[in-house]
Amino acid sequence: MRVRTWMFGLVAAGLIVGCSEDLKASDNDNGGGDGVFDVDASAGEEALPRSEKVRSVAQGDHYLTQVDATDKNGWVGFSFTQKGEAEGEAAELFFKYQAVRLAPGVEGVVIDMPFERITLSPLSGWEAEPEGSENVTTQEHPTGPLAQWYNYNMETHAVGVKDHSYAVRTPDGGCYKIHFTGFYDDAGTDGFMNFQWGPIDGCFAGE
Amino acid sequence: MYARPTLKNPLAFAPLLFALGGGLTLATPAFAQEAAPPQALDALTPEEREALEAPEEAEEMPVEPAAVKAAPAVAEVEDEDDLVITGTRTRTRFKDAPVVVEVIDRATLEASGATSLAELLQTQANVRLEHTQRGVNASLRGLDARHTLVLVDGQRVGGRVDGALDMGRYPVEHLERIEIVRGAGSALYGADAVGGIIHLITRKARKPLEAQLSAQMGTLGQYDVTGMVAGQVGSLSGRLTAGHHHIDSFSWDPAGVATSGPEQRSTSAGGDLRWKVSPRHTLSLAGEYTDRKLASVDVSAGGAIFDRIQQTDMLTLRLAHEYKADGGTVWRSQASVNQHDDQLLNDQRKSSALDSLMKTRLTLGTVETQVDYSLSNHRLSVGLEGLGEYMESPRLDEGTGSRIRGAIYVQDQWTLGGLPSALLSPSTYMVLVAGARVDLDSDFGAFASPRISFRVDPYEWLAIQTSLGLGFRAPESSERLLLFENTAVGYRVEGNPDLIPEVSRSADLTFTVRPIKALELRVGGFFNHIDNLIDMVGDADFQPGTPVVFRYENVDAAITAGVESSLRYTRPYWWMGTSYTWTYTRDLGQKRPLAGRAPHEVSAELGGREPVTGLNASVRSVWNAERPYFLSTQGMGEEDQVAAAYVSVDVRAGWQINRYVELFATGQNLTDSGDHILMLMPPRRFTGGVMGRY
Numbered sequence: 001m002r003v004r005t006w007m008f009g010l011v012a013a014g015l016i017v018g019c020s021e022d023l024k025a026s027d028n029d030n031g032g033g034d035g036v037f038d039v040d041a042s043a044g045e046e047a048l049p050r051s052e053k054v055r056s057v058a059q060g061d062h063y064l065t066q067v068d069a070t071d072k073n074g075w076v077g078f079s080f081t082q083k084g085e086a087e088g089e090a091a092e093l094f095f096k097y098q099a100v101r102l103a104p105g106v107e108g109v110v111i112d113m114p115f116e117r118i119t120l121s122p123l124s125g126w127e128a129e130p131e132g133s134e135n136v137t138t139q140e141h142p143t144g145p146l147a148q149w150y151n152y153n154m155e156t157h158a159v160g161v162k163d164h165s166y167a168v169r170t171p172d173g174g175c176y177k178i179h180f181t182g183f184y185d186d187a188g189t190d191g192f193m194n195f196q197w198g199p200i201d202g203c204f205a206g207e
Numbered sequence: 208m209y210a211r212p213t214l215k216n217p218l219a220f221a222p223l224l225f226a227l228g229g230g231l232t233l234a235t236p237a238f239a240q241e242a243a244p245p246q247a248l249d250a251l252t253p254e255e256r257e258a259l260e261a262p263e264e265a266e267e268m269p270v271e272p273a274a275v276k277a278a279p280a281v282a283e284v285e286d287e288d289d290l291v292i293t294g295t296r297t298r299t300r301f302k303d304a305p306v307v308v309e310v311i312d313r314a315t316l317e318a319s320g321a322t323s324l325a326e327l328l329q330t331q332a333n334v335r336l337e338h339t340q341r342g343v344n345a346s347l348r349g350l351d352a353r354h355t356l357v358l359v360d361g362q363r364v365g366g367r368v369d370g371a372l373d374m375g376r377y378p379v380e381h382l383e384r385i386e387i388v389r390g391a392g393s394a395l396y397g398a399d400a401v402g403g404i405i406h407l408i409t410r411k412a413r414k415p416l417e418a419q420l421s422a423q424m425g426t427l428g429q430y431d432v433t434g435m436v437a438g439q440v441g442s443l444s445g446r447l448t449a450g451h452h453h454i455d456s457f458s459w460d461p462a463g464v465a466t467s468g469p470e471q472r473s474t475s476a477g478g479d480l481r482w483k484v485s486p487r488h489t490l491s492l493a494g495e496y497t498d499r500k501l502a503s504v505d506v507s508a509g510g511a512i513f514d515r516i517q518q519t520d521m522l523t524l525r526l527a528h529e530y531k532a533d534g535g536t537v538w539r540s541q542a543s544v545n546q547h548d549d550q551l552l553n554d555q556r557k558s559s560a561l562d563s564l565m566k567t568r569l570t571l572g573t574v575e576t577q578v579d580y581s582l583s584n585h586r587l588s589v590g591l592e593g594l595g596e597y598m599e600s601p602r603l604d605e606g607t608g609s610r611i612r613g614a615i616y617v618q619d620q621w622t623l624g625g626l627p628s629a630l631l632s633p634s635t636y637m638v639l640v641a642g643a644r645v646d647l648d649s650d651f652g653a654f655a656s657p658r659i660s661f662r663v664d665p666y667e668w669l670a671i672q673t674s675l676g677l678g679f680r681a682p683e684s685s686e687r688l689l690l691f692e693n694t695a696v697g698y699r700v701e702g703n704p705d706l707i708p709e710v711s712r713s714a715d716l717t718f719t720v721r722p723i724k725a726l727e728l729r730v731g732g733f734f735n736h737i738d739n740l741i742d743m744v745g746d747a748d749f750q751p752g753t754p755v756v757f758r759y760e761n762v763d764a765a766i767t768a769g770v771e772s773s774l775r776y777t778r779p780y781w782w783m784g785t786s787y788t789w790t791y792t793r794d795l796g797q798k799r800p801l802a803g804r805a806p807h808e809v810s811a812e813l814g815g816r817e818p819v820t821g822l823n824a825s826v827r828s829v830w831n832a833e834r835p836y837f838l839s840t841q842g843m844g845e846e847d848q849v850a851a852a853y854v855s856v857d858v859r860a861g862w863q864i865n866r867y868v869e870l871f872a873t874g875q876n877l878t879d880s881g882d883h884i885l886m887l888m889p890p891r892r893f894t895g896g897v898m899g900r901y
Binding site for chain 2: 022023024025026027070153156157159183184185186187188189190
């Protein structure tokens with residue numbers, strides 16, 4: 001005990017029933033499995049690249065991806081082409097906690113339609129990421145095309161997703177639809193970007 | 208090792224507090240005198256002898272066992288319980304108290320079937336309880352729980368969470384009675400006595416030997432075992448009590464994972480030793496220890512499931528001395544140390560990313576001395592108090608916080624009489640109590656709080672009591688020094704060292720009518736205006752990943768007012784009571800009522816005992832009208848919500864088989880009131896048990 005009063009200790013010694021033990025968290029907290037990402041490749045399901053930060057699973061005509069963006073100091077890159085984590089120029093999207101930005105040369109646009117109904121890419125409205133986006137911190141308001149994907153409840157501090165979807169086109173002519181589905185992993189830990197995505201037709205390279 | 212006392216470590220003042228208390232005892236000329244020889248007592252005038260001996264007689268008169276005593280909840284209690292202390296900080300006969308005091312005596316505690324103070328107050332008139340995950344808070348007269356001062360044997364206790372004390376941490380087996388005084392009491396007790404005072408008075412030995420053992424178990428996994436042994440040998444008397452309590456967690460949302468109320472497990476032990484050194488000198492040493500564990504399941508907004516465990520250890524030691532001099536003068540000194548250790552663990556399931564463990568230790572040391580002089584029609588009280596508080600918590604900036612406070616208070620209780628008046632009879636009883644207190648605090652400086660009370664009994668059956676006073680609540684150390692960030696949830700709370708005390712101006716007027724001894728009707732009105740309310744103010748600009756910054760500020764003012772009425776009828780073997788309270792509250796800043804306050808409350812109780820068979824029963828109930836709440840919605844803004852009106856009913860039935868043994872059964876919250884959001888009361892439950900008494 002840090003209490004350093006000898007009188008207190010002397011008197012308390014005769015009266016204390018017993019000091020309680022210190023509490024501590026349990027150790028076996030990682031046995032929950034991968035949930036929806038627990039893919040059995042031997043059963044014929046598509047085996048997708050998996051890294052420490054990014055994992056994906058095929059769901060019919062689209063994919064479900066989860067990015068561990070809990071590190072607020074570093075961007076995690078993702079490539080639609082590689083269907084997994086990517087670095088540098090190979091990446092098409094970058095994530096840092098709640099911030100999402102497009103890679104240089106990649107453009108995006110908001111689509112106010114349910115994700116499953118999107119089959120063609122939009123003809124207009126495409127925007128690129130503003131200059132300096134790579135330097136934005138999680139404490140600043142992001143301003144890129146995909147920045148406003150969430151709602152934030154100041155009372156409960158919960159991050160919720162908005163209903164709309166996005167289209168993204170890459171310099172090599174690929175177009176993809178994307179819809180954010182959540183900000184938490186199976187254990188409820190924040191900072192895990194979950195999104196559905198899939199290729200769409202009618203893609204024209206940006207000018 | 209002994210640490211040098213500094214303002215940063217006032218805990219080290221503890222031995223000085225004991226030494227000072229003992230020194231005051233030893234150094235007073237009164238103590239230094241030898242006890243008056245018997246022949247000197249015979250030389251006293253009848254008035255001096257009465258003033259000197261009457262309180263002792265009242266203390267030594269044995270309490271009638273509850274088996275043969277129909278115990279009113281609020282009425283003139285008998286024997287040594289005829290004395291109350293809270294209203295004027297001096298022992299006064301209940302029927303003569305200048306300030307309205309509500310007394311819950313030991314018999315009523317046992318008849319209620321309650322195992323904790325929270326359960327007892329659930330059906331107590333004019334006490335608002337708020338059930339939270341961290342405990343049950345009590346408030347008076349429409350104010351917050353942080354505006355209620357809780358004392359144990361005259362000493363304040365630590366361990367407030369968000370400014371409020373958990374009533375569930377006080378098991379009733381240690382309590383002799385509870386005195387409740389409403390209205391500003393800072394003129395005598397200093398900080399926090401704004402809405403009123405709940406004073407817990409622990410049990411004392413009153414017979415050569417007495418013992419009590421009680422065991423009960425029931426639904427919701429509830430079981431309770433309590434015991435007490437007490438006795439007197441010569442000039443020594445002592446009491447030991449112990450208890451163990453358990454109740455399972457519960458949920459009003461069976462489809463969800465989260466619990467509404469925690470599993471509770473507590474063990475407590477306490478005792479006191481009194482030594483009547485001489486007819487004039489009494490020394491006492493008392494201590495209580497409570498080990499309490501709450502376990503619940505929480506779900507965060509993000510869906511993370513936490514096993515939450517709160518472990519609390521509380522230890523209190525008190526040393527007191529009392530000297531009764533000639534002429535009714537009484538000198539009391541007391542020193543106490545209270546230590547409150549709290550651990551709060553949030554253990555995330557399926558991950559450890561959001562696990563957190565917070566440890567807080569609060570040590571509170573007090574020393575006080577008070578002398579009461581009787582001078583003709585005046586009862587003059589002068590007191591000095593010193594308080595040292597030391598807190599260790601990772602929530603505090605620099606990890607620790609401390610404060611020291613000193614106070615001096617003066618009160619004159621002037622019994623007016625012999626005043627010529629065409630309206631008042633010669634037997635009119637009038638008493639004027641005027642007092643003031645000055646607190647000097649290391650944080651906020653000096654604060655003066657006066658109060659004046661007046662009572663007149665123009666007729667034997669009518670008493671009119673009124674009081675005006677100033678009260679204040681000192682900013683908590685956590686409100687001033689907090690620096691706590693919950694990155695997982697996304698907020699940071701900053702303390703504000705520039706906070707000033709909340710200040711209240713209070714007034715009340717009460718009429719008490721007793722047309723016959725068995726019947727009492729009371730009607731009174733009250734008004735409180737409170738300024739500089741401390742609240743958390745958050746940033747409007749926020750982003751996920753950027754903690755929302757909340758900061759404590761003096762931002763608001765509020766008014767509470769109302770009418771309290773009660774009717775009590777007591778017969779030798781049965782009693783009944785009912786009350787109605789209308790409460791008006793207004794948040795002057797937000798221009799709306801205060802959240803959670805019911806504008807109307809009705810309570811009723813009925814109890815009785817059949818002396819031949821020994822059967823007894825009591826029922827207590829309270830009805831609360833709809834209560835407004837203002838809850839945040841998704842995104843920004845708030846929406847008004849209204850909690851439905853509810854009724855809570857508690858019953859107890861017993862069979863006193865013989866003088867020593869009673870079988871009993873209880874039912875709590877028979878109407879099964881409660882919900883998962885706004886009213887986290889435990890659901891309906893039943894227990895059965897046996898009590899042995901010697």
